[in-house]
Amino acid sequence: GNDAVYTICVFLSIFNIELGRFRSILLDVTKAKQKVWACVRCAFENPLASEHCEICTAERPQLTDAQQKELDKDKWTCSMCTFLNPQLEGKCQVCNSQRELTAEEKKVRDQQAECEVCFSTVWKKDMVSQACKHHYCAECWTRYAVAQVDRGMVKSIKCMEPSCQRLLSTGEVEACLKTESAIARYRRYSRIQDANDDPSKMWCMTPDCDNVLTFDGRQSKMQCHKCGQQVCFKCKTKWHAGITCEEIRMREEQKFDRIIMNDPRYRRCGRCNI
Ligand SMILES: [Zn+2]
Ligand SMILES: [Zn+2]
Ligand SMILES: [Zn+2]
Ligand SMILES: [Zn+2]
Ligand SMILES: [Zn+2]
Ligand SMILES: [Zn+2]
Ligand SMILES: [Zn+2]
Structure with a gap:
């Protein structure tokens, strides 16, 4: 009784998910259709921006309203002569003036910066700046700090900027390391090295014991x-x-x-x- 009802429920919910997926595929196909025009001579589907068929050079037929809208959506208006230019054009086709970034593009550009270690463009919020104000992407700091700890260099981890030479603080290093396991390793090596540097202290030398004797x-x-x-x-x-x-x-x-x-x-x- 109950089992059968349950099975039907599961079946229906899976069916619903599949139906939803099918609908979204259909929608994608319709959307994709608006982004191309089919050549009447050879049936090749050309990008909307092409005025001639890329295969047989036949002329582009009259675009539907939806297609025209789609095409205009990506165009940009020249701020000098108001001509509506194709999306990929960097300069105005009429007056040859440089394309200005849209407010949206400017906003995006202002929020991004380039990491000078890996040369990737990252969001400014993903850049990590240390006390000395040197900043690189979070991933580079992590990779760097983990490599230093793996080499046992826990006492002298410097800022990544070669001219800086400033030692990172314990807090800075731990923030870079991120994962609990890396931080645990860092603390352990630090304790052992501290103990070795201090004549009145020593590590008990048992691999899985962190105890420092005085x-x-x-x-x-x-x-x-x-x-x-x-x-x-x-x-x-x-x-x-x-x-x-x-x-x-x-x-x-x-x-x-x-x-x-x-x-x-x-x-x-x-x-x-x-
Ligand atoms: Zn054609
Ligand atoms: Zn212009
Ligand atoms: Zn980087
Ligand atoms: Zn000799
Ligand atoms: Zn620095
Ligand atoms: Zn001895
Ligand atoms: Zn011990």
Whole structure:
């Protein structure tokens, strides 16, 4: 009972949508018909503005009222001699004076600007201006800021204007980054770099833990209260049980040497053996 009624309802609503679509297609066809004239000799459908058939050069027949209206709609009136010129003409066909922008076109032009990074024309409201007044399109700022963060350059993101050299503020960078995930990455890298720059602080070094430890001035061995990771504050590494800081430093250097020796980009100098 109910199911059948429901099915019919769904069917009817789909039918209605299809009917609406069909109607709008019909309307489009009629509208399109007004924008062309059919040649009586070869049946080719020519643009209204063409006075001769583009295929057989036969003359354009008398336009219908709707066609004439359609044709005049796109024409522009010369402000000097009042001649009605075809849409695509940049100069008046009678007095040769330059076409003036319509009020509508001027309004549009005034609302647009060109981004000097990507050279696209964008709405002024989509241009982003920083505190130094340098402005580029929002997309370029986002692309730029995300690229900087991906390179780990979170502490020195400058204005995009090469001559500016001003560092963007945290707020400016975050506004550029836009997405939550990019902002989260930016904050995380910033925290870690801040901690590394500060002798009294260090990151616990667990990849998914953001905790920053503060040296309590006593033992160099500390434990992250969030993830439990043990660290050595003296050498800012994970805790090295049973090995002195000096030894761990030597090991790191040896490891580094091995990496370099196996790397074809580095070669041993034949004279001094380095
Ligand atoms: Zn023709
Ligand atoms: Zn004119
Ligand atoms: Zn741009
Ligand atoms: Zn700037
Ligand atoms: Zn931790
Ligand atoms: Zn150590
Ligand atoms: Zn050498």
